[in-house]
Amino acid sequence: MWRRGRYRRERILLPGEHEGRRGFLKWGLAGTALLAVGGGTWLATRRTRPLPALGGPFQVLSPLEATVLLTLAERLVPPREGFPRPMDVDLPRRADAVVALAPEATQNELRQLVRLFDNALTGFLLDGQFHTFTDSTLEQQDARIAAWQTSRYALRRTGYKALKKIVYAAYYGSPKVWPAVGYPGPPPLDASERPQEPAPKRAEARHAEPKRGEGAPEGAAPQRPRPRPAAPAPRELEEIPAPRSGMDLPQGGKP
């Protein structure tokens, strides 16, 4: 048996991995090759542990792939007071809906990536773990994520980034998470603030009534409508000098 560190340093050359700049596309090849190598081995037959409740139905993800993403989400967003659990926001279905918008080739790459991430043989070869990701302890799961996150192979970091982005977009895109992060959500819109007509055209625009705020006085030169302050009201203003003008660096060339 090779020692793990040595193994990692000297023996593992996934297709493409020695060339960090190869694209995400190569994940497909790397994944396929690795899965093929592992096809008949005991490790590769270790099962993804499916979770009983996943939501769905899914457009793209298989239940096992959804299980891997949900398990990953459980660690990317560990339990914390006030934060809903990933299943509370229907995370697998939200992630699936985003993946479903991608071209088929991208969908296939992502599905392969998800399976590769879970795969016991990959875990063994790269991280010395004998279990699938979904069948590992929480500590092992965190270690697996960190191994991909900090890998010296750019390709693995790419895989980590792809998975992380899908999970966080699905989770933090849900309004159920907003209270946990102190985001009150969009302000209510007064229907009267919405212009009934398309924006005025050319010359007329200069004489259009501002929708809100101080309008131009009768007969005076048209004035830009004054916007209201953003919420919250700005703190006490410091003494504000006029913006510098006449900088010789790129600054827009405003006269």
Add this chain to the structure above:
Amino acid sequence: MSESAPGRIVDAAELRRDAEETPDVCVVGSGAGGAVVAARLAARGLRVVVLEEGGYYPPEKVKMDEAWAFPALYQEHGQRATADLSITVLQGRAVGGSTLVNWTTSFRTPPRVLRHWAEVYGVSGLDEKALEPHFQAVEERLHIGPWPLEVVNANNRVLWEGAGRLSWDREVIHRNVFGCQNLGYCGTACPVGAKQSMDQTYVQDAVRDGARVYAHARAVRLEKSGKRIAAVQAQALDSSGKPTGRKVTVRSRLVVLSGGAINSPQLLLRSGYDPSGRVGRRTFLHPVVASAAIFPDKVEAFYGAPQSVASHHFADRGRGKVGFFLEAAPAQPLLIATSLGGFGALHEEQMSRLAYANGLIALSIDGFLPEEEGGTVSIRSDGRVRLDYPIRPEIWEALREGNKALARVQLAAGASVVYSFHENPVVMRTESDVALLDRAPWEPLRVGVFSAHAMGGCAMGRDPEKSVVDSRLKLHWLDNVWVVDGSVFPTSLGVNPQETIFGIAHWAADHIASAGG
């Protein structure tokens, strides 16, 4: 299309049969370049058809919701990035292009950039004086003017106050808004129609002057005939962006490509037109590094005009160095969660303080070093577009120094703690901690790098062997095709690009009309 037919916006998703058009001009893309050209040519009486792959979203149809907006309004449903995912690329995909979703920042082209293009790339006739009337015209049409300092939101105020305390140059940004309510939802498209984006301005002008705009129509192929493009073939897409099987074919005397710096090169490459091997080369991104600071008081960086203060103090750092400029970024939850480094408890802890967080960005000014080649747009064997951008050591240096500058600004403005966007975030509480950034890893996928300014790929220049379009933006090797968008820049700009594209498009329309009209 008869000459008296009123213009309109047609949703190609609803086409029941293939459509064919024979206008004077076909414009591919309705963003900052295409909309302005379409409006100006239509105003001269030319019959114009615009092909736009995205949908049409008037104010009453948009939602102030990131989870809706990124898939609906952004390129690749919000997933556009370099092939290795090391640089996230935000670009709009809708009638109005990126102007529908950008943060309204409007700068004229810095004169030194125009001089650089003339000296190094042989661009002729495109100088400050030539552009002046065109900038004036678009500034008037789009209500471009300075944002009042008293309504700058707390997030941008951090940059204003921090830069002020450090005695660095700072300025209030000019914005293309009219009746802005200071809501803060520019990035999910303005819900009150205050943003003077192309869909609300020049596209409407073009339509009033008879232009027909096909939304959900993706140009996929240019058909060549001798030294001309005889037809543009487009696929009709459904509202999720999948082809419906219907086609739109446009046969026109003149063709204008305005798909932006990724999609214009993509269309030319797909169509097999790249005689000098320069299409899709020299792609520049203003690669961005971000910094998050936590303040004792609420910042609520998700509200208020997202970008209203800038500092160009470090734009020119001397020979051999890449300059950078500083701006703010809004902090709505999805954008921040997918951008922050790290995972698990640390990521969650940072997210839990979102309301107290300030987000600033440093944008590196790429493309000015003699040895810089930028990125490359290419087509994958399975047909998808691919963007590569190897970050040079000089760019990494600028990102590192930019990050340090941001941390200094935030600490000077009173931040309790500053986090870098490294996967293992650098935590800074005092000025002396800023040096920790020198020891952080500056490598792909170890720190978040972003771009919202794709430029180049169809560079203008005198030499047909080294550029794609001439100084009038006409393709060197074809007689009736112009490229009018950010792809024609030979370098990046050092300022947010939309107004440069407006101005150049306004200027180029005269040349196109006189050459082809």
